[in-house]
Amino acid sequence: MTDKIQGDYKDRSFFSKNVALDGSSFRDCVFSSCTMIYSGGEVPALSGCRFDDCGWQFTGDAANTIAFLSGMYRGGFDQLIEATFHEIRRGAVIGQPVAAKQETRTSFPTASLLKPLRIFRVPKQEQ
Numbered sequence: 191m192t193d194k195i196q197g198d199y200k201d202r203s204f205f206s207k208n209v210a211l212d213g214s215s216f217r218d219c220v221f222s223s224c225t226m227i228y229s230g231g232e233v234p235a236l237s238g239c240r241f242d243d244c245g246w247q248f249t250g251d252a253a254n255t256i257a258f259l260s261g262m263y264r265g266g267f268d269q270l271i272e273a274t275f276h277e278i279r280r281g282a283v284i285g286q287p288v289a290a291k292q293e294t295r296t297s298f299p300t301a302s303l304l305k306p307l308r309i310f311r312v313p314k315q316e317q
């Protein structure tokens with residue numbers, strides 16, 4: 191897999207490609223035997239896509255974030271990390287569109303249109 195895909199795509203199929211997700215948008219695409227790579231940059235837009243036998247890699251800032259969360263979990267902050275995952279399961283996302291903007295056929299929401307992640311607290315542990 192030497193080919194690297196990045197950009198804005200609609201109704202395309204990709205086979206055995208490295209796909210750089212940062213800043214990319216994919217709508218109604220099919221990925222087969224691809225490696226999906228996120229480095230912690232601009233949040234990608236993935237809508238209506240199918241992933242068959244794909245691997246997922248986190249590099250750069252994304253890998254650092256996962257390593258940090260893993261260290262926190264092992265370092266006694268397991269309830270905070272579990273609460274974070276609970277919020278993710280409930281639908282917490284990096285952001286939501288601030289204003290409904292007329293989208294063209296090839297435009298997708300970008301990080302500049304997003305509200306900040308909602309903040310939550312973990313209750314104090316009883317000892």
